[in-house]
Amino acid sequence: MAAAVAVVLGAVAAPPSGADSPLSPYTVARVGTSTTYTATPGSGPAVSGSLKAVVETAATRLTDGGGGSIRFGSGVYDLGSTWWEFYDIFGVVFEGAGIGATVITNSSSAATDTEPFDMSGADRITIRDLTVRAGGPLRSTSDAIDFDGGDFVLIERVEVSGSRARGIIFDGKGGDDITHADDNVVRDCYVHDIPGDGIELLAASRNLVEGCRITGVGGYGVRITKSSTTATQPNKPSDDNTVRGNMIDQAGRDGVFINSSNRNRITANRITNSSDDVTSRDGIRISASDGRGCNGNLVRANVATDTQETKTQAYGLNITSSSCVGTIVGSDNVFTGNKAGTVKNSGTGTVFEQGNAHPSVAAGTDISGSTTTGAALDGTVTDDGPSPLVTQWSVLDGAAGVNFDDASAVDTTARFAEAGTYTLRLTATDGAGLSAADDVRVVVHPGGTTVLAVPIGQSADDGEEREGGAVTRSSKNLELVTDTSAQVIGLRFASVQVPRGATVTSAHVQLTASAVTTATTNLQVRFQLSGNAPAISGSAFNLSNRLSSSTTPVSWSPAPWSVVGAAGPDQRTPGLAAGLQQVVSGPDWNVGSSVLVLVTGAGKRTAWSWDGNAAAAPVLHVTYTIP
Known part of the structure; x- marks a missing residue:
């Protein structure tokens, strides 16, 4: 059964280099304290006007020239009541100075969708190193970052701290039967305190959501779902997606929700205290609707538990429908500590695995360090095989750059250019491709x-x-x-x-x-x-x-x-x-x-x-x- 439902994540193309067009990079800056902005290219005259106009113009010109970068320095870039609308752009990188340093914001009560990043048919786009904050009253389809169609997109190190609905969505249901939202990556993002879902894959396949923190959202932490029966492409599933190594806390509904979609991989996530707003929801829920099945989904190496004194998360895993066939549940999941139980299985032919488990990873207790000597990292990794076991340290967030003496060593020293608070992640992957991760917080002080x-x-x-x-x-x-x-x-x-x-x-x-x-x-x-x-x-x-x-x-x-x-x-x-x-x-x-x-x-x-x-x-x- 396992071999018949093996999942292969589509190869995600590398993001554009940002240097394809002679106009690249465009640098966006505000003119004094006015509402006028300029977008200055690498060569040629600058574009001047509203923030909406100059960025949309720069994106169109870069697309015509083969792609390139639009760069935002530190500061707040306020669209007011407007929003960016991008149609059929290609190969454009939207790049800020870091989470919290570059803030893209707007606020609108219009009875239409007012997403700051409103993308239609945009391929090979990158959005990185910035915060997006969309304000306004609740509107269920007005999100912070919305891709209506779009392939080979990379969203990394992006914070969504405000939205009228969802945080990030890839939507492949509309337009015509060739519209799709496939082979995209959302990595190391932080979505919090919004009324809708944290990240949604709607009729979207072969996407990767990895290393994100999703907290305090009103809807699902991560939602993977088919389109509706009335969509332009009705009942189109979201297949072969991977949700890996994320931390999801206090989702209003389920932490991870799969609806009538197939061969999705849910691995090495930590999901806590879900069902914060709607009762009787779960850490991970796999379901079916409208007579459509949900086949061959895989759940391994997750922790889905409730740590609250008054528990709300019903089950760690709930397979709700007999139309969900051949779900694979690894022996290395931890589903204890929930309100109702560990696993509720109403599926057909569910496989509860024995055998190879994900690596066990502990990044160590929170520590202090200094800018002169760094911080000694004391990780622990164990695994039952197969070899080789590959370990890697990375930076989840922090004030500035971090260098590791040996990023592949479990015990190593991290070096810091600036004082501040950093979150570092230790990831281990075994020879079968099973991975797990853990984080450590490092408070860095000036040396001396x-x-x-x-x-x-x-x-x-x-x-x-x-x-x-x-x-x-x-x-x-x-x-x-x-x-x-x-x-x-x-x-x-x-x-x-x-x-x-x-x-x-x-x-x-x-x-x-x-x-x-x-x-x-x-x-x-x-x-x-x-x-x-x-x-x-x-x-x-x-x-x-x-x-x-x-x-x-x-x-x-x-x-x-x-x-x-x-x-x-x-x-x-x-x-x-x-x-x-x-x-x-x-x-x-x-x-x-x-x-x-x-x-x-x-x-x-x-x-x-x-x-x-x-x-x-x-x-x-x-x-x-x-x-």
Whole structure:
């Protein structure tokens, strides 16, 4: 049975080079703060006019010349209430400066489709490295990027953050019986918070949707469906498509939906918390309608689960119709944790596989790195064969370019030109072509030495616990440590910006004297051993209960404090770097977490609290290095 329904993805042609026409590239720029734009070619006079006019003109001229690029720099390109309409263009690359850097936007309430990218019969088109945001009231057929017909299209590294309906659609149903939308690729895109489907393949075949994130959409995450019974090409299926390595969360309906279409491959996707808006929908649903079958679809190496406290996703996989024949379900899917169950099978001749499984891939826990030494990536890949097993690191998103010492090695070092947050992906593919992927988040800091001063920031962040356990958080002074009896003092410093992996070279707390105190005093200073110290509460023994899980105490015998307002060496704790290092090296520490300093002992030194003098409240001073 498996051999009879094997799927072969059509070969997707390489995108145009962007240098075919002597006019290429056109560079689009706004004229001052006006609504006038220019599109300046590589040679020849510029085009001037509205954003709609100059880009449509550039695309037509590039098509006539054999193809080429239209480039957008950083900034917002606002079409207003208009939209681009492209008819029969060929070989054109629409290229921005990156997701979030280049934003193509419009907003219209017109009772017609107002897609920013409205393509009809457009072949070998590339759209990359930009954000599309289409505004306006709900209209079920007005999308962000719409290809009515179109083959060998590449959409990569594109964010869709607004639409009146769907995010990206390839529609091969209309026009005439030779109209099709085949052999296209959507890769490494981010579609979120729109009212319709994330990505739809409608009467479209041999397409690839790979490495995308789809979150919070109102419809299906990915929809693969036949045309309607009344379409120009009625009941035309979407066959031989591949949906691979995507992350789909909180789809309003099913995460992936196949309707009356054949030999589609759904592999290595992570689908969570579907049926967010419509009840009783599934992670993956394979269905049939209007008397048309859905034959030979393949489902392997997916995770389809519900991680919510109140679950909504009914089944990991639901094959709803006996007209769905010969579905292949791999043994390497994970369908546990859903509201109703793992798999519901109403299909005919469904094959539940045993044998070769997809590789198991773990990219590692989220880590920090620096611009000087990079970040050490610690991946894990296992596989049951066959050989060869090929592994590859890639960049899913980030502030700038990333270089890998060896992108094919499971354990390697990533190098970063700029500080920022990056998502890196480790993919493994076995000798049979089965693949799996996992992502790791890397927070990159500037290399070198950093000095921080973190003051007490609010009344509740310094407190005194008396002998009977009562905790006071509003005292004007901090008696270290004897008031009427010995106390436990707590000083909580919030949002300490020390990254994981940093080396703490010095740390101390600076206090300010609020009274003259000269009695012999011997104190012990330590940190609560917690990756994010909880707030000080008024509950009994809230501070002393934390002493049992704390760092090694540092002894401090401060000299007499004879001057009110003094904030010098005598009011400064000894070095606390070792204790703070222990805290920030813990597995639960994250940059921006809070730390709590505990002071115990005998004797008395009186310092300002936040309530007594906020400007003179205790300050944690830290110096750290990123290698």
